[in-house]
Amino acid sequence: MDKLTIQASGALAGDVVISGAKNAALPILMAGVLAETDFVVSNVPNLRDVNTSCELLRCLGAEVSRSDEGKITISTTHLNEFCAPYELVKTMRASILILGPLLARYGTADVSLPGGCAIGARPVNLHLNGLEQMGAQIEVKEGYIKARVDGRLKGAHIFMDMISVGATENLLMAAALADGETVIENAAREPEVIDLANCLNAMGAKISGAGSDTIRIQGVESLSGCEYRVMPDRIETGSFLVAAAVTKGKIRCVDADPKTLEAVLAKLEDAGASITTGEDWIELDMQGQRPKAVNIKTMPYPGFPTDMQAQFCVLNALAEGTATITETIFENRFMHVPELIRMGATMELEGNTCIIKGCEQLNGAQVMATDLRASASLVIAGLVADGVTTVDRIYHLDRGYEHIEEKFKGLGGEVVRVS
Ligand SMILES: CC(=O)N[C@H]1[C@@H](OP(=O)(O)OP(=O)(O)OC[C@H]2O[C@@H](n3ccc(=O)[nH]c3=O)[C@H](O)[C@@H]2O)O[C@H](CO)[C@@H](O)[C@@H]1O
Numbered sequence: 534m535d536k537l538t539i540q541a542s543g544a545l546a547g548d549v550v551i552s553g554a555k556n557a558a559l560p561i562l563m564a565g566v567l568a569e570t571d572f573v574v575s576n577v578p579n580l581r582d583v584n585t586s587c588e589l590l591r592c593l594g595a596e597v598s599r600s601d602e603g604k605i606t607i608s609t610t611h612l613n614e615f616c617a618p619y620e621l622v623k624t625m626r627a628s629i630l631i632l633g634p635l636l637a638r639y640g641t642a643d644v645s646l647p648g649g650c651a652i653g654a655r656p657v658n659l660h661l662n663g664l665e666q667m668g669a670q671i672e673v674k675e676g677y678i679k680a681r682v683d684g685r686l687k688g689a690h691i692f693m694d695m696i697s698v699g700a701t702e703n704l705l706m707a708a709a710l711a712d713g714e715t716v717i718e719n720a721a722r723e724p725e726v727i728d729l730a731n732c733l734n735a736m737g738a739k740i741s742g743a744g745s746d747t748i749r750i751q752g753v754e755s756l757s758g759c760e761y762r763v764m765p766d767r768i769e770t771g772s773f774l775v776a777a778a779v780t781k782g783k784i785r786c787v788d789a790d791p792k793t794l795e796a797v798l799a800k801l802e803d804a805g806a807s808i809t810t811g812e813d814w815i816e817l818d819m820q821g822q823r824p825k826a827v828n829i830k831t832m833p834y835p836g837f838p839t840d841m842q843a844q845f846c847v848l849n850a851l852a853e854g855t856a857t858i859t860e861t862i863f864e865n866r867f868m869h870v871p872e873l874i875r876m877g878a879t880m881e882l883e884g885n886t887c888i889i890k891g892c893e894q895l896n897g898a899q900v901m902a903t904d905l906r907a908s909a910s911l912v913i914a915g916l917v918a919d920g921v922t923t924v925d926r927i928y929h930l931d932r933g934y935e936h937i938e939e940k941f942k943g944l945g946g947e948v949v950r951v952s
């Protein structure tokens with residue numbers, strides 16, 4: 534199994550090109566099921582989750598091809614299977630996003646129920662309730678969600694009990710082909726939801742209000758393919774910025790979108806970073822200074838993203854001062870904490886809050902993470918730790934970071950993949 538070894542690397546410096554966003558690419562690829570003609574998606578990162586999505590689409594009968602430049606072409610004229618099997622769903626929870634599109638276009642979908650995962654139970658009740666409100670009949674049997682609708686789904690007024698990115702996306706895709714108007718209230722406002730809505734509109738959907746908490750969708754009879762470019766990955770961007778901050782470095786993220794990172798950039802500035810932005814780039818300069826501790830509470834967008842929580846734990850572990858980080862989205866998203874403690878960090882968990890006292894130096898160690906962003910945080914910690922850090926189970930990282938070792942190498946980080 535591949536591992537990464539990381540050595541203390543000094544201040545990161547230079548430019549890093551940001552990839553397309555995993556969390557926008559996955560729902561957009563699933564939206565391919567809705568299109569009656571060829572659909573071309575560009576700026577798709579080369580990631581394990583993207584490969585899983587392509588495999589899922591192929592398993593339904595779609596033709597999927599990928600060019601070297603990250604363009605994926607999907608043709609769903611021969612779809613003849615309507616089941617997302619357990620073998621695929623267990624490796625990627627976002628497979629649940631196939632449910633809305635399959636049901637809306639074909640009236641039938643069997644999707645393996647995604648189980649809980651390392652960061653929490655992650656139920657899908659909001660996805661199912663919303664689809665039921667649109668007229669779907671759903672039963673959960675033998676570990677599968679079996680959803681059916683006679684004719685078309687019907688527009689509905691849906692109030693979401695909780696803000697859910699995935700449920701908003703699933704319902705958005707389902708409503709795009711439903712009969713009549715759907716209103717989603719208390720919708721997720723994440724930039725990836727906006728990207729999906731823009732893509733659906735480019736296919737011929739009639740969606741307004743994406744990015745606000747009320748989204749209106751006027752169902753249309755059919756959607757056609759289009760060419761769509763996926764937005765930049767704000768979490769990959771934030772991860773490199775934190776890596777630069779803890780190494781007291783100066784880097785520029787190019788092909789990035791600063792407008793999607795306001796909460797993260799504000800915290801980096803509070804930590805002492807000088808941040809400059811352009812239309813599609815972000816520069817961070819620590820001017821050789823150690824970061825200052827920053828308090829954080831994760832919130833749905835536009836609040837501070839849970840997907841950046843682990844990385845800021847490392848920032849605080851190395852900062853001047855003491856800070857708290859409170860996780861409000863997932864109930865079990867602090868698995869990096871014991872590993873960081875093994876590397877010499879001073880941190881303590883009290884319920885959903887981590888209290889962190891900054892230290893000047895961490896120590897390299899053999900560490901292991903059980904989820905994507907926790908793994909990223911351990912790589913960042915390794916860049917400033919004395920000695921060698923080995924991060925095991927990097928298939929988690931490969932779900933969400935494209936060419937991570939090459940990108941760090943380009944900034945002067947000594948990150949090496951060992952097969
Ligand atoms: C592929 C993708 O885009 N993943 C992102 C997406 O995950 P995902 O879409 O799975 O996350 P949600 O926004 O749905 O989850 C938010 C909270 O709602 C709960 N919930 C969700 C659905 C539901 O039916 N019932 C329910 O109770 C979840 O358990 C969680 O506590 O948003 C998360 C929150 O920003 C990010 O961390 C993930 O990186």
Ligand SMILES: C=C(OP(=O)(O)O)C(=O)O
Pocket residue numbers: 556626627840905906933
């Ligand atoms: C939690 C994440 O992804 P997923 O929802 O695919 O598990 C993530 O991207 O940090």
